[in-house]
Amino acid sequence: MAARSACQQLLERLKPFRAAEGEPQRPWLQVVQMASGKGGVNLSAHCVQAPKPAGYSVLGLTAAEVELDVLTGENRFNRVDLYEDAGQSLSPWVDVGQIEGSFAMGMGLFLTERHRYDPATGQKLTNRAWNYYPPTHKDMPRDFRVKLLKNNKNDIGIFNSKATGEPAVCMSSVCLMALQQAVAAARRDSGHNDWVTINAPSTVEDTQMACQTSAEMFVLS
Incomplete structure (x- = not known):
């Protein structure tokens, strides 16, 4: 909205240069050159959007298929289907790219990016890629369908x-x-039918421990 208001300011300043009365519209480049050169018009505009525009809702549907290694907690998302209401998209390619990137950020938020601190000093321990794990291309769904x-x-x-x-x-x-x-x-396969809470981020360690599997469960008789 602020960008739109700034554009309206510029259009108003350029209005005297767009065409003389009774003449066809001048090309945009000529209008800008006349305004900037002879007219001395300021071609930069500033706007802070206030008050805040009315809000609206964005609806969406998502389904995910995950494959889990119960021994290690490692997981792989084989397919994700995402359907989002983007209104009348200005650029579907840009919007789909925004959705894919944001979804990847969310995967980090919910699955891998845990902050850890030294309990004695409060110093942040997850301060580099060696111990803080944002998603990579290998974490993305193998089949990611965005509509x-x-x-x-x-x-x-x-x-x-x-x-x-x-x-x-x-x-x-x-x-x-x-x-x-x-x-x-x-857990049901292991005989645990009680409820278990999965918190975010559910790292591979947390996920493996939540499964409550043990080596004894995998002995061949």
Whole structure:
């Protein structure tokens, strides 16, 4: 909204240079050259959007299929399907890229990126890639399908569009939920039918311990 207001300021300043009365519109390059050169027009605009524009909802659906190694806690997402309401997308390629990147950030939030501190000094221990694990390309779903809801107007947004980045972070919680279902299935196979809480981030260590498997369960008779 702030960018739109700044553009409107510039259009108003350029209005006297766009065409003389009764003449066709001048090319954009010529308008800018005339305004900047002879007219001395300031071609930069500043705007702070206030008050905050009205909010709107972004809806989405996500499904995830995870494969879990109950001995190590290592997991792999074989497929994720994500369907998001982006209003009338200004650029589907950009929006899909935003969604994929945000989903990857969310996977780190829910699965790998744990902060650890020294209990005596409070010093942060997870301070480099050796011990703090953001997602890499190997953590991404093997089959990642992103679709945008079509022909959905948003009267509040710029040209009926909607934000696409932040909602996908929330929808990545499906990874944690799928992992919890996999842990619950492993626990049932081990004879543990009680409820287990899976907190975020559920690292490989946490996931393995939640399965409550032991070496004795894997002895061939």
